[in-house]
Amino acid sequence: MNRLTRVTRTTAFKLSALYISVFTLISAFLLAYIYQNTNQLMSAQVTQTVDAEISGLADEYVRGGVRALVESIDRRARRPDASLYLLTDFAGNAIAGNIARLPSIILDETDGGIRRVQYARLEADGEVERQALVRIFELRGGFKLLVGRDLGDEQHFAELLGGAMRLWLVVIVIMSAVTWLFVSRRVMKRIDGIAETSRRIMHGDLSGRLPVAGNQDEFDRLATNLNDMLERIELLMRGMKDVTDNIAHDLKTPLTRMRSQVETALSEGKTEADLRAALDTTLHETDSLIRIFDALLRIARIEAMAPESGMEPVNISRLIESVAELYSPLLEDEGGALTVDADPDVRAICNGDLVTQTLVNLVENALKYGRLENEPLRLVMACHVDGDRVCVSVTDNGPGIPKSQQDRVKARFVRLDESRSEPGYGLGLSLVNAVARLHGGQLLLQDAGPGLTAQMDFKLAPVEENNEAEDSGNEGEAERS
Incomplete structure (x- = not known):
């Protein structure tokens, strides 16, 4: 009973019941409409046939009198068709025709109107009760003439149509029930999975x-969108857990060091200079902690941003050139070089400020960890179009990162042993990775042989938006001029 109640409360059951009712009513209406119009058409044909018979018999009577009329009726009555004839005298006695018995009250109505009657017809095997449409006229001399048409064919057609109507309604109900069972089981299975x-x-x-069935129906679209949402929620929750774990582990050391310095200053500090030095060291450690928290908050904000936040057509080529102009003098002073390999006027849908920050982070990362002892640092900033994506990369000629560690270094506070001697907190690549995910791409680290290539990809701006961005840029330059 509980299962039946649960099934009847489902949307699939209610919709199926509604569809069954609607289809049944429509089918009944259509069949009734067809029956009514067909019956009217056949009645009109019968009336036309009776009128034609009456006209022919009237001509026979005018030309030859009662004898000619009787001969014509006898001749026509022997034909194997549905026509009916009856000629009676003034006393109601049958003179000619193929009707064996007819209610006498029928012959009394001689107004010439057409009416439906019950009669007995002469057949080879005896009298048969039938229905007919007839007209009755009174002739000179008290004679009465009945001409009609048997309705056997019409009744047979009505029975066939009625049987077809009943069969059609039964088929509709059965097919609707089967469809409901199929749809209900399928829908209930998907809903139970959800x-x-x-x-x-x-x-x-x-x-x-x-679960996604793969047939791209509304349940698949709903499941895909919800899965994307769950993926986003899981990513944020995992990020929160990672931040909490990293703070508990990586910040414990500087906090413990600060406490030790304060305790040492309190117990061993004898002069103002000793205390001031302890305060300076503590202040330096505090600034480091603040920078770490700022970086963590910045990453958290980026990961929490909506994918459309601040997105607009940006000239990536010019953005790369501006970053290269900022760092080229620094590398040239050290004997290195920074070159740009970018397609001209490439525009992408992105957040320009965040992309600039990621490029600066990648260059700073290369300056810290991409140097070799006996070889100057060489950086290449590239930008190329690949289908509907814009690939941006920074390549150095340094020691690179082992392939087994390339995914690990994207996490927060992860620093390889080789980089422990350099200042930093292990958050630079985490920030870049968060920005790449925000733009629907990812940060790829690849061996450059030698060196490392850090690559991101963004959505290519449509041509219309490119032109609009170009026009607005030209207008801005004209105003500044």
Whole structure:
């Protein structure tokens, strides 16, 4: 009973019941309409046939009198068709025709109107009760003439149509029930899968995803969007957990060091200079902690931003050139070089400020960790179009990163042993990775042989938006001029 109640409350059951009712009513209306119009058409044909018979018999009577009329009726009555004839005298006695018995009250109505009557017809095997449409006229001399048409064919057609109507309604109900069972089971199965996944997620298993059948129906589109949302939620929750774990582990050391310095200053500091030196050291450590928290907050804000936040057509080629102009003198002073290999006037849909920050981070990262002892640092900033994406990369000629560690270094506070001697907190690539994900891409680290290539990709701006951005840039330059 509970299962039946659960099924009847489902949307699939209600929709199926509605469809069954609608289709049944429409089918009944159409069949009734067809029956009514067909019956009217056949009645009109019968009336026309009767009128034609009456006209012919009237001509026979005018030309030859009663004898000619009787001969014509006898001749026509022997034909194997549905026509009916009856000629009676003034006393109601049958003179000619193929009707064996007829209610006497029928012969009394001689107004010439057409009416439906019940009669007995002479057949080879005896009298047969039938229905007919007839007209009755009174002739000179008290004679009465009945001409009609048997309705057997019409009744047979009505029975066939009624049987077809009943069969059609039964088929409609059965097919609707089968369709309901199929749709209900399929829909209920999909909904039960969604409910089961939701329960797993509510119990803390954020890795659960809604099932996708792959037929691109509305359930698949809903499941895909919800899975993307769950992916985003899981990423944010994992990021929060990672931040918490990293803060607990990586910030414990500087905080412990600050406490030790303060305790040492309190216990061993004898002069103002000793205390001031302890305060300066503590202040330096505090600034480092503030910078770490600022970086963490910046990454958290980027990961929490909507994908459309601040997105507009940006000339990536000019942006790369501006960053290169900023750092080229620094590398040239050290004997290195920074070159640009970019397609001209490439525009992408992106947040220009965040992209600039990621390029600066990648260049700064290369300056810190991409140097070789006996070889000057050489950087290449590239920008190329690949299909509908714009690929931006920074390549150095340094020692690179082992392939096994290339995914690991994107996490927060991860620093390889080789880079421990350099200042930093292990958050630069995490920031770049967050910006890449915000733009629907990813940060790829690849061996450059020698060196390392850090690559991001962005959505290519459509030609119309490129032209609009170009026009607005030209107008801005004209105003500044």
